[in-house]
Amino acid sequence: MAFRTARNLAYFSNYIRNYSTNGPLVNVTVNEKSGFATATLQRPSVNSLNLELLTEISHTLQQLEKNKCRGLILTSASNKVFSAGLDLFELHKPNADKIKQMWSTLQEVWIKLYGSSYPTVAVVNGHAPAGGCMLALSCEYRVMLNNFIIGLNEAQIGFSAPMWLIDGMRNTIGSRQAEFALTAGTLFKTEEALKIGLVDEVAQSKEEAIEKAEKFLNKFAKIPPHARSMTKAALRGANIQALVRNKDEEVRSYVDFVTDSQFQDSLGEFIELNLKQKLSK
Numbered sequence: 001m002a003f004r005t006a007r008n009l010a011y012f013s014n015y016i017r018n019y020s021t022n023g024p025l026v027n028v029t030v031n032e033k034s035g036f037a038t039a040t041l042q043r044p045s046v047n048s049l050n051l052e053l054l055t056e057i058s059h060t061l062q063q064l065e066k067n068k069c070r071g072l073i074l075t076s077a078s079n080k081v082f083s084a085g086l087d088l089f090e091l092h093k094p095n096a097d098k099i100k101q102m103w104s105t106l107q108e109v110w111i112k113l114y115g116s117s118y119p120t121v122a123v124v125n126g127h128a129p130a131g132g133c134m135l136a137l138s139c140e141y142r143v144m145l146n147n148f149i150i151g152l153n154e155a156q157i158g159f160s161a162p163m164w165l166i167d168g169m170r171n172t173i174g175s176r177q178a179e180f181a182l183t184a185g186t187l188f189k190t191e192e193a194l195k196i197g198l199v200d201e202v203a204q205s206k207e208e209a210i211e212k213a214e215k216f217l218n219k220f221a222k223i224p225p226h227a228r229s230m231t232k233a234a235l236r237g238a239n240i241q242a243l244v245r246n247k248d249e250e251v252r253s254y255v256d257f258v259t260d261s262q263f264q265d266s267l268g269e270f271i272e273l274n275l276k277q278k279l280s281k
């Protein structure tokens, strides 16, 4: 079985090592017994999603698919932040070409993770606003540690989440809750997220969360993988196809939107109010 053999494992580790110039931003390990992979995001300090991290996540997902991964646990090396979402400093006064690539890679990550043939679980071991919540929502199951926040707070920053992400939220928590949450840009505490179904289980430690994640993945041990993945594709395919059809158009409108001075002003205000690190004037 792919990934189970030492040769495949070595190939995958070399691939990751060679890919990244500053050390891997995603660390992948494979449990040889279960065949489950754990991908740990490790871009200091908050796994904010810049082009480099997004590219590495995208390549990791591609390799997992190619190597017939039996299940994925997505988590963070930080014990405070799962992912802080898009790198807000890279969105401020940006280079249009770079953010074009950034948005297109974000779309790729969503397509590959949301549409993966293998089962996926997010172990949300820290805060997960915006793009962090997106990564968790793309997985099939979410186990979250206590005392963190999760949600799509895009409205607070001055934009709307894209349609495919809105659909992901709607499919997870229902239309009415999604409308309340998205229009107010609500960030939910772990217990609140559990109550509305944004997360599936709460754990007290990362070890317990991993155990719960593995228990979820093990549910599929006796289901023929092709039957499982065909069913997942049937359930998620329309959402993915809608984005695939609209991909280039969405990139164009995103670049126009982000480079507009009105958005830049509201982003600047958000950073000054909410982040410790300030903008250089």
Ligand SMILES: CCCCCCCCC/C=C/C(=O)SCCNC(=O)CCNC(=O)[C@H](O)C(C)(C)COP(=O)(O)OP(=O)(O)OC[C@H]1O[C@@H](n2cnc3c(N)ncnc32)[C@H](O)[C@@H]1OP(=O)(O)O
Pocket (backbone or CB within 6 Å): 045, 046, 048, 080, 081, 083, 084, 085, 086, 087, 088, 089, 127, 129, 130, 131, 132, 153, 154, 157, 159, 160, 161, 162, 250, 253, 254, 257, 274, 275, 276, 277
């Ligand atoms: C059609 C198309 C339409 C357009 C449609 C567009 C749709 C977009 C969809 C997705 C959008 C997004 O993801 S937008 C991203 C939204 N993200 C956020 O709102 C998160 C903002 N951050 C936070 O709330 C907090 O930092 C949080 C993550 C909870 C962690 O809090 P803590 O107290 O533990 O840590 P802090 O001290 O705040 O942060 C630690 C360090 O990380 C930095 N940091 C924190 N968040 C950061 C971030 N997102 N980007 C960069 N850097 C960040 C801080 O400046 C600190 O830097 P140092 O002081 O140097 O250490």
